[in-house]
Amino acid sequence: MRSLAFDVLNHVRIADLIDIGIVSVLLYLTFVWLRDRASRSLGIVAVAMGVIFLLARWLDLYLTTMAFQYGSIGILIAMVVVFQNDIRHGFERLATSRWFRHSSAGQPGNRIVDTITFAVAEMSEQRIGALFVFPGREPLDRHLRGGVEVDGRISEQLILSIFHPKSPGHDGAVLIHHDRIVQLGLHLPLTTQVSKVHDGGTRHAAALGLAECCDAMALVVSEERGTITLARDGNLTEIEPTEVAEELRRYFADQTSTGQRKLKSRWIGWTTKVAAVAAAVTLWFLFAYNTDTIQRTFVVPIEYRNLPSHLEIEDPKPTYAEVTLSGTSPTFALLKPAELAVSLNVKDVGGRRVLSWKTEPNIANVPKDLRVQKTVPDTVFVTLRENANQ
Known part of the structure; x- marks a missing residue:
């Protein structure tokens, strides 16, 4: 070991x-x-x-x-x-x-929580249907349809008037962000898991649908039974009126807590x-881990760069070389054989007509963890002559 x-x-x-x-x-x-x-x-x-x-x-x-x-x-x-x-x-x-997240925005204080709690308790007692949406950290725009911009300060009277059965927007949801009612009359996506709704109606289906799509929380007051239900994390939970404030505070605390986990x-x-x-x-x-060393031989083209225009290479000239590389299998995975080449620079010839290069130092595009074991030919020789077309 x-x-x-x-x-x-x-x-x-x-x-x-x-x-x-x-x-x-x-x-x-x-x-x-x-x-x-x-x-x-x-x-x-x-x-x-x-x-x-x-x-x-x-x-x-x-x-x-x-x-x-x-x-x-x-x-x-x-x-x-x-x-x-x-x-x-x-x-x-x-x-x-x-x-x-760089910072945590302020969330509703105790007054706002108490105001919502009193309004929910009042609507539960009078069996007035209501649907509240409290955004989480994820964007809500693509899940919400319709709605009317309000940007009003939260008050019990405003909430009760919005969800009054004769109010035009009472069937939609209300979006509450910080201490403001942002929008009313919103339409939410309906859940496809009807079995989870049980005896609930459209409001419960909409609340659950939103809770399945994002991390927002929805609070529902049933018009038929007067019950209060929370929708969060893809689940519906029925709660008592006395539990509303505690659930709201817990949810808001979860949104603002960054260092306390x-x-x-x-x-x-x-x-x-x-x-x-x-x-x-x-x-x-x-x-990736493989200590076995393997060898592979590649036929590599020979390229001649920067040849002066008045010169040409006499035929036959070497056009290919055989290059044997060694390394581990994962290292060979980084190799691109099509990019291998023996690249020879013919720029500085002086007055010479016979040039030679060692093959190994001029092999291009070999990964650093692969080693050149053998080259054939070991040395490349070429003869230059004047270009007859010049």
Whole structure:
């Protein structure tokens, strides 16, 4: 075991550590994204495809491996088309994560919370239907339709007048941001999971639909039963009127907390980071770590640069060279054989008519971790003569 560890350390380069670090960050961002409930189906499909590909490589399943190699672009396009909403949602969550937030805007104070709580309790008692939307960190614009700009100061009387059954905008949702009623009469996306709505109506379906699309919270007062329901994180939860203030304060605190994270959140964060690093190291061992040295021979074109216009190279002139390179298999993966060339500069000829160059120093575009073992010919000779067309 110790010898294996020393062997690994001897073959790990700084470039490999940077490689693992970059992949770890990308995997961490991917895991955070896939951890979101709305992208869970995409995560399951992505993991299943990865497992199938690794099994195909391990068991030498030729047809399956070929299908992945030649169909990877098609598979990627299909996943983007099928899961486009999940992908967009994931990028929105990433863009609004704490890494990209510079400051936390002020949230409603106790007076605003108490005002909303009293209004909700009053409407619950009188069975007046209502739907409130409290934005989270993700943008809401693409989920909202219609609506009337209000930008009014929150008051119990204003809320009750908006949701009065004879008010023109009572059927829509009200958007509350900070201490202002921003819009009223908004239409929200309806959920497709009707079973979760149970005895609720259109307001509950709209609240759940919004909670499935983003991190906003919706508060619903049922017109038929007078019940109060919270929609958050893709779930509906019925609460008592006495719990409204507590739920609002908890939600607003979650939006403003940047440095105070709960132990559970810290544990999940560190677990995700460790998993990302472990996955990156595993992938490096599977696909990059290889101590076996292999040799490959390539037929490389010889090019002559900066030949004076009054001179030409006599035929026959060497046009190709055989170059044998050695290195590990991952290093050869960085090589582009089509870009290999023996590049000879014929600019400074003086009065000479016979020129020679060592082949190895003039080979271009060889990755630094590959070594030139042999070249045929070892030296290139050419004879120059006056250009008859000049």
